[in-house]
Amino acid sequence: MKKKVTLKQIAKELDVSISTVSKSLRNSPEIGEETKEKVQAFARLYNYKPNNIALSLKNRKTKTIGVIIPEIVHHFFATVINGIEHYANSFGYHVMVCLSDESFDKEVINMEMLAGGSIDGFIMALSKETQQKKDFHHITEVISQGMPVVMFDRVTNDIFCDKVIIDDKTAAQDAVNFLVYKGMRKIGLLTTIDYVSVGKLRTDGYLQALRYNNMIVNEDLILKIEDMESCEQQIETYLMAHPDLDAVFAVNELFAVTAIKVANKMGKKVPEDFSVIGFTDGIISKYSTPSITTVSQDGLEMGKKAAKLLIDRLENDEEDEYYTTEVIETYLVERESTP
Amino acid sequence: MKKKVTLKQIAKELDVSISTVSKSLRNSPEIGEETKEKVQAFARLYNYKPNNIALSLKNRKTKTIGVIIPEIVHHFFATVINGIEHYANSFGYHVMVCLSDESFDKEVINMEMLAGGSIDGFIMALSKETQQKKDFHHITEVISQGMPVVMFDRVTNDIFCDKVIIDDKTAAQDAVNFLVYKGMRKIGLLTTIDYVSVGKLRTDGYLQALRYNNMIVNEDLILKIEDMESCEQQIETYLMAHPDLDAVFAVNELFAVTAIKVANKMGKKVPEDFSVIGFTDGIISKYSTPSITTVSQDGLEMGKKAAKLLIDRLENDEEDEYYTTEVIETYLVERESTP
DNA sequence: CTGAAAGCGCTTACAG
DNA sequence: CTGAAAGCGCTTACAG
Numbered sequence: 001m002k003k004k005v006t007l008k009q010i011a012k013e014l015d016v017s018i019s020t021v022s023k024s025l026r027n028s029p030e031i032g033e034e035t036k037e038k039v040q041a042f043a044r045l046y047n048y049k050p051n052n053i054a055l056s057l058k059n060r061k062t063k064t065i066g067v068i069i070p071e072i073v074h075h076f077f078a079t080v081i082n083g084i085e086h087y088a089n090s091f092g093y094h095v096m097v098c099l100s101d102e103s104f105d106k107e108v109i110n111m112e113m114l115a116g117g118s119i120d121g122f123i124m125a126l127s128k129e130t131q132q133k134k135d136f137h138h139i140t141e142v143i144s145q146g147m148p149v150v151m152f153d154r155v156t157n158d159i160f161c162d163k164v165i166i167d168d169k170t171a172a173q174d175a176v177n178f179l180v181y182k183g184m185r186k187i188g189l190l191t192t193i194d195y196v197s198v199g200k201l202r203t204d205g206y207l208q209a210l211r212y213n214n215m216i217v218n219e220d221l222i223l224k225i226e227d228m229e230s231c232e233q234q235i236e237t238y239l240m241a242h243p244d245l246d247a248v249f250a251v252n253e254l255f256a257v258t259a260i261k262v263a264n265k266m267g268k269k270v271p272e273d274f275s276v277i278g279f280t281d282g283i284i285s286k287y288s289t290p291s292i293t294t295v296s297q298d299g300l301e302m303g304k305k306a307a308k309l310l311i312d313r314l315e316n317d318e319e320d321e322y323y324t325t326e327v328i329e330t331y332l333v334e335r336e337s338t339p
Numbered sequence: 340m341k342k343k344v345t346l347k348q349i350a351k352e353l354d355v356s357i358s359t360v361s362k363s364l365r366n367s368p369e370i371g372e373e374t375k376e377k378v379q380a381f382a383r384l385y386n387y388k389p390n391n392i393a394l395s396l397k398n399r400k401t402k403t404i405g406v407i408i409p410e411i412v413h414h415f416f417a418t419v420i421n422g423i424e425h426y427a428n429s430f431g432y433h434v435m436v437c438l439s440d441e442s443f444d445k446e447v448i449n450m451e452m453l454a455g456g457s458i459d460g461f462i463m464a465l466s467k468e469t470q471q472k473k474d475f476h477h478i479t480e481v482i483s484q485g486m487p488v489v490m491f492d493r494v495t496n497d498i499f500c501d502k503v504i505i506d507d508k509t510a511a512q513d514a515v516n517f518l519v520y521k522g523m524r525k526i527g528l529l530t531t532i533d534y535v536s537v538g539k540l541r542t543d544g545y546l547q548a549l550r551y552n553n554m555i556v557n558e559d560l561i562l563k564i565e566d567m568e569s570c571e572q573q574i575e576t577y578l579m580a581h582p583d584l585d586a587v588f589a590v591n592e593l594f595a596v597t598a599i600k601v602a603n604k605m606g607k608k609v610p611e612d613f614s615v616i617g618f619t620d621g622i623i624s625k626y627s628t629p630s631i632t633t634v635s636q637d638g639l640e641m642g643k644k645a646a647k648l649l650i651d652r653l654e655n656d657e658e659d660e661y662y663t664t665e666v667i668e669t670y671l672v673e674r675e676s677t678p
Numbered sequence: 679c680t681g682a683a684a685g686c687g688c689t690t691a692c693a694g
Numbered sequence: 695c696t697g698a699a700a701g702c703g704c705t706t707a708c709a710g
Contacts, residue, residue: 003485052456052457057390057396073417082410094453096435117388117391118403287627288627
């Protein structure tokens with residue numbers, strides 16, 4: 001086992017000072033050609049690589065980004081990380097991933113751990129619990145220490161920082177308008193509990209679209225699903241109670257695919273008897289039979305934009321007090337679950 | 340903006356030495372009660388947190404694990420990361436994620452970057468290209484520097500290190516045996532190119548099962564799909580060419596769901612006319628209609644085991660030359676795509 | 679052209 | 695009981 005070689009060892013071996021070795025390897029004009037070549041050859045031979053940790057300590061920057069998300073076994077979040085990783089990597093940054101599991105406490109602990117010098121800045125999506133508690137002290141804390149934070153998807157107005165979002169409300173509105181345009185009159189909504197910011201916004205979009213089209217809003221047609229486990233059960237009860245529904249708009253893939261499954265079970269054919277539109281263009285929508293018409297939500301782009309905002313801020317020392325909110329375009333991906 | 344406070348600042352403020360502050364905060368018996376309390380109170384007030392980077396440099400360990408995988412927008416790999424992250428976190432370790440995008444060069448670059456002191460050890464699955472080239476110098480290099488590596492899923496016999504795998508061959512065999520048991524006589528195989536280790540093993544299992552059941556092996560019934568993009572096209576041509584096929588065994592979810600889609604298009608009913616078994620119990624198999632019978636592959640468990648092997652090795656200084664290969668149990672999840 | 683010194687933020691063996 | 699010193703691995707302003 002040949003341990004990693006350090007400047008000190010090279011210096012000793014070559015009988016020069018550490019400074020000389022360091023400068024030679026950075027090709028400083030201060031050092032004589034001959035010495036430089038000798039040192040460089042030796043370093044190459046021993047495969048010298050500077051120690052990142054020492055550099056981080058010296059430069060007071062780690063060139064790594066901390067990412068905190070609610071879960072990773074989730075197509076959208078995985079896609080966002082993919083975008084972050086690729087952008088970050090091309091700028092020499094690394095990515096540290098922490099999962100909050102939708103828990104406030106885990107989110108706080110993870111932030112504090114990472115904020116202890118391990119990273120230069122954060123990219124994050126809030127956990128459900130955090131959105132519910134509306135307690136953002138951990139984020140304010142980190143920002144006040146001068147560490148930039150970029151929020152995406154699940155954001156809050158209570159924090160001033162860069163953000164990357166989609167226009168959830170308009171996207172939902174467009175989806176519902178599309179159903180209306182296709183002749184649907186009775187349109188239901190499968191959504192989450194209100195404290196999930198995006199769920200709330202998508203619900204607002206649904207309501208707005210109905211009003212815009214002069215359709216009656218019937219609160220009974222809005223199903224708020226809290227527990228993912230019993231989602232099929234709840235959707236079944238709901239569809240039974242509203243047999244004359246023409247279509248549903250679901251705020252995520254899971255609700256959409258489950259709605260189709262339940263409809264099938266009840267003998268309704270999709271899209272002939274019943275239409276479904278989902279949200280987030282993931283793997284389920286694509287491979288489901290019938291495949292699902294859905295609102296695209298470009299996670300890759302969101303990840304890249306978030307990484308760009310963060311890195312731009314990190315590389316510009318001037319403290320810019322103006323924060324940006326990037327809105328990523330969405331569009332409807334028409335597939336088989338709508339006529 | 341209140342910058343993070345350091346020992347030095349506290350020392351100055353309180354007019355004691357840095358050593359005294361450090362010892363007080365670590366509650367050393369060396370220091371007088373009064374001083375300790377004073378320092379601790381002050382530290383609490385200013386929310387002092389030790390700098391991770393400085394600690395890493397001092398202790399020569401970063402308490403972070405480097406994970407290198409081919410892609411992250413992939414249910415199985417995301418699940419493995421999930422397992423790693425949770426186990427690692429409970430032992431105070433962080434996780435750095437790098438993507439190789441199935442590219443040899445990216446895998447090498449990422450390893451070298453991370454090996455430069457950023458992490459204590461690696462958990463990795465080989466990229467396709469690396470498996471094809473059979474060039475593992477970057478891994479040998481890192482191991483010879485004393486940095487432990489744990490490989491999972493896509494491993495190689497050419498490297499001595501801890502490994503976490505499933506018994507791909509036996510699992511495939513079991514799946515095919517199940518089809519035979521259900522009365523299928525003509526069973527096809529949808530697999531990948533041979534250099535992908537797991538694809539090869541699953542192919543071997545398929546062949547073994549046929550032989551075991553005294554069934555004729557027809558090479559024409561084995562479709563090796565290289566390009567994911569044209570996968571539907573290829574499967575269609577294949578199924579057209581073999582209209583009398585009773586079933587196919589697919590080595591991944593994507594091939595399985597696509598086979599069902601194509602079969603449907605050709606007017607075959609699944610599972611009445613045609614059965615499908617997939618590999619990897621992911622989201623597609625679960626939500627597809629019909630849902631897909633599949634070989635489970637417990638990514639969460641694999642991730643946890645891999646993290647355990649790595650952390651055990653990191654925490655035990657004694658250089659253990661005995662490497663473990665953990666084989667995770669698989670089983671068949673029966674669903675709707677088989678009778 | 680080369681090297682000693684200071685410093686990034688911390689810990690710890692040792693001296694007083 | 696407290697503190698100066700050395701050291702983790704590096705860089706760089708400064709002296710010679």
